[in-house]
Amino acid sequence: MSDQAPVVAVDGPSGSGKGTVSRALATRLGWHFLDSGALYRLVAHAALDRGVALDDEAGLADLARHLEVRFDTDSDRIWLGDEEVSLAIRSEAAGDAASRVAALPGVREALLQLQRDFRAAPGLVADGRDMGSVVFPAAEVKIFLTASAGERARRRYNQLKEKGIEADIAELVAAIEARDKRDMERPVAPLKPAEDAVELDTSGLDIEGSIAAALGIVRGRLGA
Ligand SMILES: Nc1ncnc2c1ncn2[C@@H]1O[C@H](COP(=O)(O)OP(=O)(O)O)[C@@H](O)[C@H]1O
Numbered sequence: 716m717s718d719q720a721p722v723v724a725v726d727g728p729s730g731s732g733k734g735t736v737s738r739a740l741a742t743r744l745g746w747h748f749l750d751s752g753a754l755y756r757l758v759a760h761a762a763l764d765r766g767v768a769l770d771d772e773a774g775l776a777d778l779a780r781h782l783e784v785r786f787d788t789d790s791d792r793i794w795l796g797d798e799e800v801s802l803a804i805r806s807e808a809a810g811d812a813a814s815r816v817a818a819l820p821g822v823r824e825a826l827l828q829l830q831r832d833f834r835a836a837p838g839l840v841a842d843g844r845d846m847g848s849v850v851f852p853a854a855e856v857k858i859f860l861t862a863s864a865g866e867r868a869r870r871r872y873n874q875l876k877e878k879g880i881e882a883d884i885a886e887l888v889a890a891i892e893a894r895d896k897r898d899m900e901r902p903v904a905p906l907k908p909a910e911d912a913v914e915l916d917t918s919g920l921d922i923e924g925s926i927a928a929a930l931g932i933v934r935g936r937l938g939a
């Protein structure tokens with residue numbers, strides 16, 4: 716593993732701040748970035764688009780194996796074939812469908828190598844649920860971000876409000892708890908901290924505080 720580029724794995728539940736913190740880590744370290752959740756969202760989007768049922772494991776795995784995905788990390792845009800799907804895959808419906816397709820072992824297996832291919836010099840920051848436990852089990856640094864369900868619902872509420880979308884906090888808490896339950900109880904690659912992960916609770920932290928704390932963990936581990 717030491718002859719390969721180093722990996723910082725950032726895992727945790729929805730709304731814990733993984734995307735925000737891991738993108739900032741990648742920028743500050745000058746490393747590559749993998750948004751693995753986007754891959755599950757892309758499979759779900761492609762399935763909804765092409766009428767593949769969300770429990771058709773073979774059909775979904777086939778979609779996952781042949782994803783024609785293109786990321787532009789600078790502009791944060793994503794294409795599926797010729798279609799720009801940057802906004803479409805961020806909807807609550809796509810997130811919910813992603814959580815369903817992510818429970819299927821055939822889909823996870825089909826996305827494994829694609830995720831590992833993101834590892835390149837000088838290093839990779841990988842954001843997801845199983846980066847430290849399954850995809851990069853020998854990652855040099857593993858961080859498990861958490862925050863209370865109430866705090867995560869408030870963050871989601873603010874995100875939706877910024878986009879002009881009305882939402883109900885109680886409904887968001889219920890949706891977050893349902894998604895956590897599905898992600899934690901699935902038999903394959905369930906959401907849980909890797910044994911050697913450092914847990915970081917961001918409930919009482921602002922964004923800069925979360926980034927600084929994560930950067931401190933990375934520097935401590937890498938000795939940089
Ligand atoms: N302390 C914090 N750390 C990270 N993100 C935060 C924090 N406080 C609020 N946020 C906001 O929470 C929202 C969800 O963060 P995001 O990075 O998308 O989470 P995840 O990728 O875990 O679902 C974003 O709008 C982000 O700006």
Ligand SMILES: Nc1ccn([C@H]2C[C@H](O)[C@@H](COP(=O)(O)OP(=O)(O)O)O2)c(=O)n1
Nearest residue numbers: 729730751752753755813814817843844845
């Ligand atoms: N490595 C990963 C990444 C995401 N998933 C699943 C679990 C989530 O419910 C969906 C969507 O993930 P994403 O990180 O984009 O979702 P959030 O922004 O955290 O709500 O995909 C997964 O099972 N494994």
